[in-house]
Amino acid sequence: MSSDTSFLGYSVPVEVKRCLPILNKIKDLQKIELVADFVLAYLAGGDFTEEMFNQICVDLDFERKICSTLFTGLYYVLRHAIRNRVKSNGFKMGLEELKVPNKTINQIWKAYLKRLLFS
Numbered sequence: 001m002s003s004d005t006s007f008l009g010y011s012v013p014v015e016v017k018r019c020l021p022i023l024n025k026i027k028d029l030q031k032i033e034l035v036a037d038f039v040l041a042y043l044a045g046g047d048f049t050e051e052m053f054n055q056i057c058v059d060l061d062f063e064r065k066i067c068s069t070l071f072t073g074l075y076y077v078l079r080h081a082i083r084n085r086v087k088s089n090g091f092k093m094g095l096e097e098l099k100v101p102n103k104t105i106n107q108i109w110k111a112y113l114k115r116l117l118f119s
Contacts, residue, residue: 007086007094008077016098019073022066023100029107031060035067036111039074043082044115074108081112088113 008016026032038056042048057067081091091112095105 006097007084007090008080008098012098013076015069015072015076017073018069019077020098020100022070022073023104026104029103031062032104033107033111034060035070036074036078036108037114039071039078040111040115042075043079077108078112078115082115088116 006012023032034056038048053067053071054064057064060067062070077095080086081094086094088109092105092109095108096102100108
């Protein structure tokens with residue numbers, strides 16, 4: 001990837017675009033980090049059932065559709081970052097380019113950083 005291209009590529013996937021308004025509305029930042037952790041566990045090959053996903057939605061107090069949109073958007077972001085072996089700062093800059101609020105960036109970045117440190 002060139003330095004002027006996001007780790008997501010030249011165009012932002014629709015799934016990520018749909019996720020952004022939800023990220024901007026969530027007040028409880030711990031919820032964002034929990035979803036990001038869940039996505040990273042899934043990407044690492046975790047065995048998750050629909051019941052487990054539904055329980056996470058209930059635990060986070062999200063409607064299933066919102067939970068699903070959030071999971072899918074973060075899945076695309078984190079999967080692209082992992083596949084492209086994006087360094088910590090590049091990941092943070094990519095989220096800034098998407099206009100994700102700084103406080104939200106920090107929660108997603110923390111989850112990504114844990115993945116970098118323990119992989």
